[in-house]
Amino acid sequence: MSAYLRMGELGQCLDIFQFGPDIMATVWVLFIFLNFDLLLKTGQCAETSGQVLSITPNSQEQVEILKNVSIHYQTVLWQPVSSDYIKEQTQVHLYVPANSSQTVNDLLHRHSITYEVMLSNADEIIEMQMRNDSTDPRSGATFYQRYHTLEDIYDWINRTAKDYPNTVKVILVGSSHEKRPLYALKLSLNNRPNKKAMWIDCGIHAREWISPAFCLFFVHYSLLFYNQNQAMTQILDNMDVYVLPVMNPDGYKYTWTNDRMWRKNRFPKKGTPCIGVDLNRNFDANWCTRGASDYPCSEIYCGAFPESEPESQAVANFLRSHKDSIQIYLSIHSYSQMLLMPYSCTMDEAENHSELYEMVKQAAENIRRYYRNIYTYGPGAKTIYLAPGGSDDWAHMLGIKYSFTFELQDRGRYGFLLPPSHIQGACNEALTAVKTIALKVMEKSQASTSSRQTV
Ligand code: ARG
Ligand code: ZN
Numbered sequence: 001m002s003a004y005l006r007m008g009e010l011g012q013c014l015d016i017f018q019f020g021p022d023i024m025a026t027v028w029v030l031f032i033f034l035n036f037d038l039l040l041k042t043g044q045c046a047e048t049s050g051q052v053l054s055i056t057p058n059s060q061e062q063v064e065i066l067k068n069v070s071i072h073y074q075t076v077l078w079q080p081v082s083s084d085y086i087k088e089q090t091q092v093h094l095y096v097p098a099n100s101s102q103t104v105n106d107l108l109h110r111h112s113i114t115y116e117v118m119l120s121n122a123d124e125i126i127e128m129q130m131r132n133d134s135t136d137p138r139s140g141a142t143f144y145q146r147y148h149t150l151e152d153i154y155d156w157i158n159r160t161a162k163d164y165p166n167t168v169k170v171i172l173v174g175s176s177h178e179k180r181p182l183y184a185l186k187l188s189l190n191n192r193p194n195k196k197a198m199w200i201d202c203g204i205h206a207r208e209w210i211s212p213a214f215c216l217f218f219v220h221y222s223l224l225f226y227n228q229n230q231a232m233t234q235i236l237d238n239m240d241v242y243v244l245p246v247m248n249p250d251g252y253k254y255t256w257t258n259d260r261m262w263r264k265n266r267f268p269k270k271g272t273p274c275i276g277v278d279l280n281r282n283f284d285a286n287w288c289t290r291g292a293s294d295y296p297c298s299e300i301y302c303g304a305f306p307e308s309e310p311e312s313q314a315v316a317n318f319l320r321s322h323k324d325s326i327q328i329y330l331s332i333h334s335y336s337q338m339l340l341m342p343y344s345c346t347m348d349e350a351e352n353h354s355e356l357y358e359m360v361k362q363a364a365e366n367i368r369r370y371y372r373n374i375y376t377y378g379p380g381a382k383t384i385y386l387a388p389g390g391s392d393d394w395a396h397m398l399g400i401k402y403s404f405t406f407e408l409q410d411r412g413r414y415g416f417l418l419p420p421s422h423i424q425g426a427c428n429e430a431l432t433a434v435k436t437i438a439l440k441v442m443e444k445s446q447a448s449t450s451s452r453q454t455v
Helices: 003-017 021-041 060-072 098-110 122-130 150-163 210-225 230-238 249-257 310-321 353-371 391-398 420-454
Strands: 051-055 076-079 092-096 115-119 168-175 181-187 196-202 239-244 326-334 338-341 376-379 402-408
Touching: 051 098, 060 092, 060 098, 092 098, 150 168, 150 181, 150 210, 150 249, 168 310, 181 210, 181 310, 196 210, 196 310, 196 420, 210 230, 210 239, 210 326, 210 402, 210 420, 230 239, 230 420, 239 326, 310 391, 326 391, 326 420, 338 353, 353 376, 353 402, 353 420, 391 402, 402 420
Parallel strands: 196 239, 196 326, 326 402, 338 376
Antiparallel strands: 051 092, 051 115, 076 092, 168 181, 181 239, 338 402
8 A cells, every 4th residue: 555565565575585785776776766656646755735535435434534534634625515424435525735635645544545536736726727817828718718816807897897888787786794895797688678587696605716707708608699699699688687706705815815725705703713604504595404504613604694694695685676577596606517406405395396307407418418518407405415595495485486506517526626728618518507497487488478468
């Protein structure tokens, strides 16, 4: 298992054969040369980069050890989202920063827990993702194929509204805990009366960078392809679209400046060293029941009460006051390639379960047909885990019957660190799902209005 062990074995073996000193020296040089790479990888030398490990515990004892590692060592669980959900025969994705990799690797070895290194150069990838300056000659990609800082996104919002004064409006829906504005864009491509609307929010979870990238791409695509792409034209002729590119600006900012793996908002819980509420556990949908935590240090902390956080309250207020026009609610997350529908807060089926199921199924089929990529689909609770207090469930209970959460690329290869070169592909897939669902919803409402007219 370790290179040290093998060296020991080889040493013993050489002693037995009693080679002369010259041969011994050559053998050692050769050995070291051939195994240098291995020596580095086995963790006998300290890692110089953070790593992401994929570990599948195969006994209850290993489950307990992994829980312990993820809680007591400096690591970040990527999957599952909280150590409570680590179970036998289920893959765990664990980010291990450079300074704790030796300790963690040793510990896993000691308990004979095998693992695969999914990413050995996490730091390099993080650095690559932040290299977003368009003047950087190394980055040939265009604006929508890169990740952007919060400041750049605010600039982009203003610029977009200025460039499209007749069709784009900026709406201030609220502000974050640290008093950053929550801006949504309203796309209104024509002035037909009584239009319905779709809401899309991105970046509830700070580290899911592909999500804000999708919101930017979606706005750009809508403005560029209205009157060019048939599906997009139909959709925008029939509904307005509200897009909130960064629902958790404090968290997003923090992932650029301090901790790339941050998930929650940045609310400091008084009397504890803990920071952050999971905004997707803070809505009033079976709030803080099984699948959320009332422990402020947890990654799935539900907050002090439903809508305790200014970010979730702002979105809830906006949806409440526009619930008669908003027909479709979409929340964009990553990773794991899933198209989720209510409910996540209970095992019960939504009242319109079958029509929602038909929609996610068809969306996944279209993604598969056009992009050869697999998305799983179904109600959140059954497809991933019970997760109460989510925005999608709450919106559905409010009466927005077509409510979904998308988990974009990938399935774990890069996880939250999806390289910029994958942004385009991930966005195209999500766009396909949005189009499929919006067209289906329109079909249904047109069918119901025309049948009402015929009676
Ligand atoms: N990964 C998302 C989360 O943990 C899943 C969201 C699904 N919907 C929900 N209401 N929980 O928040
Ligand atoms: Zn998320």
